[in-house]
Amino acid sequence: MQQTTKKTLDAETNAASTEAVNVLSAFDFERARTALLRWFDANGRTFPWRSEPTPYRVWVSEIMLQQTTTQTVEGYFSRFLDRFPNATALAEADEATVLKYWEGLGYYRRARALRSAAIEIVERFGGDVPERFEDVLSLPGVGRYCAGAILSFGFDRRAPILEANTTRLHARLLGLRLETTTAAAQKILWRAAEDWLPLDSEKRRKPNVYRRLNGALTDLGRLVCSPTSPKCDACPLTDFCESWRRDYQDVVPVLKKKAETIPRTDVAFWIERRDLFDDGGNDGTRCGGSVCDVENPSDVLLIRRPENALWAGLWDFPRFEITNEAFRDALDFAADVELCDRLQRFLEEEVGAPPFDRRPGAVACTIKHAATRFKITLRFCRLAGASPILSSPKREKTLFDELGNDAAPQVSLLPSRRSKVAEKTRTPKTPEPERVAAEVRWVPLADLDAYPLSSPGRKLARFVLKNVG
Numbered sequence: 438m439q440q441t442t443k444k445t446l447d448a449e450t451n452a453a454s455t456e457a458v459n460v461l462s463a464f465d466f467e468r469a470r471t472a473l474l475r476w477f478d479a480n481g482r483t484f485p486w487r488s489e490p491t492p493y494r495v496w497v498s499e500i501m502l503q504q505t506t507t508q509t510v511e512g513y514f515s516r517f518l519d520r521f522p523n524a525t526a527l528a529e530a531d532e533a534t535v536l537k538y539w540e541g542l543g544y545y546r547r548a549r550a551l552r553s554a555a556i557e558i559v560e561r562f563g564g565d566v567p568e569r570f571e572d573v574l575s576l577p578g579v580g581r582y583c584a585g586a587i588l589s590f591g592f593d594r595r596a597p598i599l600e601a602n603t604t605r606l607h608a609r610l611l612g613l614r615l616e617t618t619t620a621a622a623q624k625i626l627w628r629a630a631e632d633w634l635p636l637d638s639e640k641r642r643k644p645n646v647y648r649r650l651n652g653a654l655t656d657l658g659r660l661v662c663s664p665t666s667p668k669c670d671a672c673p674l675t676d677f678c679e680s681w682r683r684d685y686q687d688v689v690p691v692l693k694k695k696a697e698t699i700p701r702t703d704v705a706f707w708i709e710r711r712d713l714f715d716d717g718g719n720d721g722t723r724c725g726g727s728v729c730d731v732e733n734p735s736d737v738l739l740i741r742r743p744e745n746a747l748w749a750g751l752w753d754f755p756r757f758e759i760t761n762e763a764f765r766d767a768l769d770f771a772a773d774v775e776l777c778d779r780l781q782r783f784l785e786e787e788v789g790a791p792p793f794d795r796r797p798g799a800v801a802c803t804i805k806h807a808a809t810r811f812k813i814t815l816r817f818c819r820l821a822g823a824s825p826i827l828s829s830p831k832r833e834k835t836l837f838d839e840l841g842n843d844a845a846p847q848v849s850l851l852p853s854r855r856s857k858v859a860e861k862t863r864t865p866k867t868p869e870p871e872r873v874a875a876e877v878r879w880v881p882l883a884d885l886d887a888y889p890l891s892s893p894g895r896k897l898a899r900f901v902l903k904n905v906g
């Protein structure tokens with residue numbers, strides 16, 4: 438039975454592949470290129486990396502554009518290029534400086550890869566981005582698409598590209614009824630991407646043709662052949678489009694099912710030096726008493742995120758994942774024994790705090806944000822007994838209105854009204870907790886701006902400085 442199903446699937450795949458390959462073989466590229474380039478001249482997008490497309494600028498822009506919108510990248514690109522105008526400047530910078538200039542763009546592994554690649558470019562290629570496909574592909578952070586983009590946009594070389602916009606466009610033009618990430622579909626799509634580019638001999642008559650054609654395909658996919666409701670009425674390629682001919686626009690491209698997001702709750706802490714080391718001063722209170730014996734009492738505890746954690750290498754406030762499901766929606770974590778144990782161990786063993794019982798205090802604000810596959814609710818508080826971050830924690834307002842990804846968390850004062858304090862009784866399921874810190878450091882408030890913070894960390898820092906500063 439299983440064998441019959443597999444045979445049927447194979448037959449369907451073969452039929453869909455053959456159909457698309459036949460369309461591709463009969464495609465009138467000569468006429469289609471003319472129509473596409475005419476449209477591009479009138480409608481193509483302008484970007485700083487397009488107006489001055491040096492290989493270095495193109496390479497930096499392509500790494501920034503991975504997982505990030507052009508609109509967001511435009512806000513960072515010029516600042517980054519001003520500070521690192523060439524591969525040598527980037528190779529000579531230390532990692533913290535590069536991360537600082539990347540802060541807010543998210544997916545920080547890209548920044549590290551960019552710096553590592555710059556070092557290789559200096560060591561192996563004398564400081565110039567290489568022009569051979571294999572050399573570009575060998576650089577850290579560069580895959581097949583990125584190598585093609587650097588060569589075509591940066592050097593005007595005949596190199597195909599295939600990313601989300603062009604994948605959708607080629608699939609629709611061919612009426613490809615195969616899930617686009619399958620090996621069979623990828624083979625056809627890459628062939629289509631290559632066939633759009635005329636051979637080198639023809640290129641001599643048309644300067645910038647590879648740069649322009651790849652730009653035009655990307656822009657048409659982005660602006661006209663959109664994921665839902667493609668604007669076929671405004672498309673210069675309707676005469677060539679199999680999906681338009683067959684009315685397949687809603688079923689092509691065939692997409693892979695999205696991986697489910699995983700909900701998770703973290704608690705981050707604003708801890709000042711006096712919260713751990715004040716022995717009570719003269720007024721007998723611990724944690725923020727009006728008289729304090731501690732040197733630099735208002736310095737704040739930051740941690741450097743450990744390798745393999747989200748925002749690895751960036752600085753952040755000490756942050757713990759809530760592994761006890763009973764506390765996932767809680768507003769009060771003082772009763773979460775597991776969290777309290779981890780917090781206590783961290784403060785004693787990694788920060789060197791004297792062994793007193795320390796528990797989370799009232800939650801001051803909540804950030805909801807998504808990072809990789811996690812949908813994170815981040816609660817933020819001080820330790821019990823420390824001065825609260827908010828003098829009037831009953832207020833409710835939105836401080837930050839961005840939503841939805843690593844670079845743009847949403848913050849609101851006070852947790853949502855739907856949340857309830859969880860019961861303490863359920864037996865927790867306890868996955869291995871993440872390591873808290875690769876490094877800890879006491880930082881004066883005035884220096885917070887200079888640290889490359891995770892994007893939620895930056896929002897929290899602004900939130901505190903606004904409310905207590």
Ligand code: SF4
Nearest residue numbers: 662667669672678681
């Ligand atoms: S005709 Fe419609 S479906 Fe076909 S490429 Fe143009 S916008 Fe996309």
